[in-house]
Amino acid sequence: MSGPAVALTVAGSDSGGGAGLQADLHTFAAFGVHGTTAVTAVTVQNTVGVTGVHEIPPQIVADQIGAVVEDLRPTAVKTGMLASAPIIEAIGAAFRQHGIGRGGTIPLVLDPVCASMHGDPLLEPDALDALRGLFALATVVTPNLDETQLLVGTRDQRDAARALLALGAEHALVKGGHGTGPRSRDLLTDGVTEIWLDAERIETGNTHGSGDTLAAATAARLAGGDSLPDAVRAAKRYVTRAVATSYSVGAGHGPVGHPPADEPVRASAAGDEVVAARAGATP
Ligand SMILES: Nc1ncnc2c1ncn2[C@@H]1O[C@H](COP(=O)(O)OP(=O)(O)O)[C@@H](O)[C@H]1O
């Protein structure tokens, strides 16, 4: 007996369907992974911008994480919009309790979302310290250059990676996606090895949800048992296809596409063990 690998996203809802947990669920599905959610906030959002945010009570966010982990046993977790310091603190406590992130058994992809691509805030200004505090749990933290500027005060990819690792992340993936050159170059490092992930820059304004898709694809591959570098390499190949298949909808920035993955996750060994244990069999 085996089922699909399970991944959990802890993220906000984008009513426009382009980013946030909607992009994460599309990505998990494209990889054949069963997606679960802990919703942190409901945004009032379309392709033009964000006009409202309703935060979910911190305890309800933590309870969603607990309910998912105890029953569905995700083998990777991804975070996106976390909204506020009290929500982040509740998430950190839940992660530690359930073995999510460094020191636990479930890898954590932490996308430190601070604003939407329209420049609308998705994190309260006084929550930056709380967000930095969560980095010590991250298997990988995946900021863009606007986020590195806010979080560690630099837009230099190498300097930013160094500062993120100093805050406790195991790996840093510093994205170069918002530059203007002909290539989209992201830096992945654990402080010892540097891997440059290089792809053609595709000329389009329809990149809504690209960052969520990269982080969710990484979590999907991790859920299937990939090493972190292999998961990130596969995710970068996938997000490049996602940008290539982006489309126009609405009056503003359209979303990236979510074509079926070339490198899907068929099932997870951990998932098999859980199913076997539930059935009373010896795994
Ligand atoms: N126009 C583009 N062409 C190709 N890849 C892109 C493009 N825009 C973004 N990417 C890639 O998509 C991923 C997400 O990057 P980015 O858009 O910077 O994230 P975020 O949504 O967090 O701002 C990165 O790997 C980046 O290099």
Ligand SMILES: Cc1ncc(COP(=O)(O)O)c(N)n1
């Ligand atoms: C709920 C939510 N989460 C994340 C993003 C970031 O995505 P983008 O940078 O593409 O706007 C967003 N706009 N909304």
